Amino acid sequence: MKDRDCGSLSKKDAGQVVILSGWVHRRRDHGGLIFVDLRDRSGLVQVVFDPDTSKENFNLAEKLRSEFCVQIQGEVSIRPEGLENNELKTGEIEVKAQKLTILSPSQALPFALDTRSDVDEAVRLKYRYLDLRRPELQQNFILRHQVTKAVRDFLDKEGFLEVETPMLTKSTPEGARDYLVPSRVNPGTFFALPQSPQLFKQLLMVSGFEKYFQIVKCFRDEDLRKDRQPEFTQIDMEMSFVEEQDIQQLIERMFVYLFERIYAIKIDTPFPRMTYQEAMNRYGSDKPDTRFGMELVDLTDLLADCGFKVFNETIKKGGQVKGICVKGCADYTRKQLDDLTTLAQELGAKGLAWMLIKDEIKSPIAKFFTDTEIANITQRLQAQNGDLLLLVADQKETVAAVLGRLRLDLGETLGLIPKDKMNFLWVVDFPLLEWDKDENRYMAVHHPFTAPKEENFDEDPANALAKAYDLVLNGVELGGGSIRIHDANLQTKLFKVLGISEEEAEEKFGFLLQAFKFGPPPHGGIAFGLDRMIWLLAKAESIRDVIAFPKTQKAICLLTEAPSTVSSKQLKELHIASTVVKS
RNA sequence: GGAGCCGUAGUGCAGUCGGCUUAACACGCCUGCCUGUCACGCAGGAGAUCGCGGGUUCGAGCCCCGUCGGCUCCGCCA
Numbered sequence: 001m002k003d004r005d006c007g008s009l010s011k012k013d014a015g016q017v018v019i020l021s022g023w024v025h026r027r028r029d030h031g032g033l034i035f036v037d038l039r040d041r042s043g044l045v046q047v048v049f050d051p052d053t054s055k056e057n058f059n060l061a062e063k064l065r066s067e068f069c070v071q072i073q074g075e076v077s078i079r080p081e082g083l084e085n086n087e088l089k090t091g092e093i094e095v096k097a098q099k100l101t102i103l104s105p106s107q108a109l110p111f112a113l114d115t116r117s118d119v120d121e122a123v124r125l126k127y128r129y130l131d132l133r134r135p136e137l138q139q140n141f142i143l144r145h146q147v148t149k150a151v152r153d154f155l156d157k158e159g160f161l162e163v164e165t166p167m168l169t170k171s172t173p174e175g176a177r178d179y180l181v182p183s184r185v186n187p188g189t190f191f192a193l194p195q196s197p198q199l200f201k202q203l204l205m206v207s208g209f210e211k212y213f214q215i216v217k218c219f220r221d222e223d224l225r226k227d228r229q230p231e232f233t234q235i236d237m238e239m240s241f242v243e244e245q246d247i248q249q250l251i252e253r254m255f256v257y258l259f260e261r262i263y264a265i266k267i268d269t270p271f272p273r274m275t276y277q278e279a280m281n282r283y284g285s286d287k288p289d290t291r292f293g294m295e296l297v298d299l300t301d302l303l304a305d306c307g308f309k310v311f312n313e314t315i316k317k318g319g320q321v322k323g324i325c326v327k328g329c330a331d332y333t334r335k336q337l338d339d340l341t342t343l344a345q346e347l348g349a350k351g352l353a354w355m356l357i358k359d360e361i362k363s364p365i366a367k368f369f370t371d372t373e374i375a376n377i378t379q380r381l382q383a384q385n386g387d388l389l390l391l392v393a394d395q396k397e398t399v400a401a402v403l404g405r406l407r408l409d410l411g412e413t414l415g416l417i418p419k420d421k422m423n424f425l426w427v428v429d430f431p432l433l434e435w436d437k438d439e440n441r442y443m444a445v446h447h448p449f450t451a452p453k454e455e456n457f458d459e460d461p462a463n464a465l466a467k468a469y470d471l472v473l474n475g476v477e478l479g480g481g482s483i484r485i486h487d488a489n490l491q492t493k494l495f496k497v498l499g500i501s502e503e504e505a506e507e508k509f510g511f512l513l514q515a516f517k518f519g520p521p522p523h524g525g526i527a528f529g530l531d532r533m534i535w536l537l538a539k540a541e542s543i544r545d546v547i548a549f550p551k552t553q554k555a556i557c558l559l560t561e562a563p564s565t566v567s568s569k570q571l572k573e574l575h576i577a578s579t580v581v582k583s
Numbered sequence: 584g585g586a587g588c589c590g591u592a593g594u595g596c597a598g599u600c601g602g603c604u605u606a607a608c609a610c611g612c613c614u615g616c617c618u619g620u621c622a623c624g625c626a627g628g629a630g631a632u633c634g635c636g637g638g639u640u641c642g643a644g645c646c647c648c649g650u651c652g653g654c655u656c657c658g659c660c661a
Contacts, residue, residue, distance in 0.1 A: 032618035046621070066611085085621055108612055111594050116622080117610075119594065122653050175661040195661080222660040223584095346586070346657065405656095447661040542654090553654065 001071055001103075007043020009090050013076040020045070020095065021071045021103065023133070024064050034061045038072060038095075041138060046085070046094040047072055053096060060100050067106040067113070067133075073099040121544075125558040128549055140538045140546045146262050147534060148215055151235055154257045158250065160211040160237065165200035167193060167217070172508055174448050174498075176220035179230070187575040193219035196527060198447065199512050201238040202484055205523040206515045213237045215530065224553045226542040227476065227532055231551075235479070235533075238525030244467055244483055247526055248426055251471060251479075255424065262537075271424040271471070279427050280396075284404025286430070289475025290423045292416040296322045296403045299391070302376045308368035310351070314393040321393040324403055325381040326410055329388035330356040340406060344392065349402045353391040357383055408475065419539070425472045432457055432466040433497065441499040448498055449512075450482040451524075455490065458497050467524070473536055481526025488516050 002021040022040035034049040049061035074095040085091035111119040124131040171178045171192035178192035214236045252269040259267045282295045300320040344352040355363035433442040446468040457464035467483035485491045495505045534546040544550035
């Protein structure tokens with residue numbers, strides 16, 4: 001039904017008769033002459049309907065409206081002198097319509113498929129199929145296709161095997177909330193949709209696949225964010241006989257390959273490495289955005305004996321005082337400072353201390369410090385006249401959370417973030433464990449199969465490090481992985497520290513522990529959030545812009561109206577009953 | 584579970600201090616005119632349960648309470 005793509009036509013095609021099919025992007029009816037911008041996936045071309053060519057055709061063209069699906073046969077011709085459109089790729093030519101076929105008409109649209117208007121996202125999602133007609137959205141999916149294709153090509157070249165793992169699988173504790181699927185055949189039992197193919201890919205290593213990958217949907221029933229959807233896609237990999245640097249180098253080669261193939265640019269490797277500790281100290285985040293400075297500066301040693309009770313008492317209790325220097329913001333208003341303070345309090349700080357440096361120090365707390373202390377603070381923060389200093393005193397987790405967030409917010413509002421930069425960063429040496437106050441036990445920071453750096457990690461669990469690594473791009477966690485435990489004794493030791501009993505371990509992961517009795521190879525892997533990758537590469541507003549049919553923050557699909565109630569017959573077959581009382 | 588912002592024709596929005604409009608404007612839509620436009624132009628027209636429910640008031644799009652939905656964030660996301 002078409003022999004050419006609209007966007008592919010150029011001067012070279014002049015004189016040719018072509019058949020095009022697509023949508024009426026815009027129509028300009030001059031009464032005696034009608035112009036139509038015809039759009040298909042490839043782009044736009046102007047079609048001219050002239051009654052002198054065919055009166056019948058022209059009359060039919062008068063019926064055309066936005067988004068009619070049409071086929072047009074016509075002659076490509078060079079536009080008359082002075083009538084070219086430089087805004088359009090095909091602007092040097094136009095198609096003189098000889099025959100128009102209306103393949104299907106369209107109702108008036110619920111919203112304009114126009115970049116200029118910022119349409120409410122609820123309306124866009126309800127009519128997602130129309131939203132997806134917008135070229136800028138289609139571009140995201142073209143990119144997404146190119147990336148997955150390149151990833152497959154690269155991993156194939158590196159000797160990886162793509163293997164599918166089950167979607168209906170076993171619910172495992174430790175981790176995100178599962179999406180459950182009731183079993184009809186086995187009353188009272190449930191499958192879980194995978195949070196990741198973690199255990200299966202480890203089993204594939206036991207099977208001797210050596211290099212596995214999969215581009216696969218994963219499901220986590222947790223609350224949504226602009227970079228989080230309940231179902232998302234991972235590029236999941238696992239390799240045998242590797243150490244951390246083998247995997248990191250492979251991933252660096254992969255990104256070099258991707259950028260070369262998609263953007264024809266060369267990116268620098270190796271990517272910088274930063275320990276978790278350093279990331280937290282300097283940026284207050286385990287996924288630092290290193291595209292700009294404003295780093296967190298430790299002032300604890302300078303202020304341990306200062307006259308400000310809030311500070312010295314916090315320090316005595318094992319806390320710290322840190323600050324950031326906000327360049328050129330000494331003219332911040334009381335309102336702006338109050339807003340920053342409110343944000344700090346929402347994140348758990350008791351307060352936010354500020355100092356405006358305007359020739360002299362303007363600050364409600366300045367009177368508590370000696371001139372030497374003030375001089376030391378400003379010097380260490382490398383503050384100059386005209387700067388604003390923000391200080392937080394608290395336990396180190398809170399200090400990091402508050403200043404890390406203030407840094408990001410201020411970096412954004414002050415325009416300090418260079419948008420064209422692509423700053424990859426490996427964050428390494430993650431802690432193995434983390435104390436969970438609610439559960440009153442240690443939890444695995446990564447997951448309970450992650451190998452510790454030292455075999456005697458149980459002697460000082462709080463400070464044990466893991467063979468785990470995250471790849472961060474521009475402050476977004478793109479992916480993470482680890483070297484796994486393949487030694488049964490080590491695994492048992494870790495379960496013990498995690499407070500998982502032998503019986504529980506047997507019940508939950510028995511199949512894995514069993515498998516590890518049959519010569520498991522040393523192995524490790526990594527997984528990337530594909531949606532996040534595309535989101536960053538496409539510089540899209542939200543992750544929803546790179547997912548064809550995304551869900552709202554309430555995890556609802558406005559297009560299909562899923563989830564929905566089901567018949568009592570369906571529930572009965574599944575041996576389940578809803579506890580929700582219809583009002 | 585919690586916090587914030589938003590909700591007015593199909594779309595984007597204005598609506599001031601609660602009483603001046605018959606809820607304005609732009610795009611879109613419909614009708615007519617228009618042979619070189621490209622965000623075509625011109626003339627006319629239709630189109631609003633002001634998210635929903637309750638309250639305050641002589642009077643509510645506007646104030647209060649609740650509720651629903653969208654977005655952003657905290658918690659959560661091994």
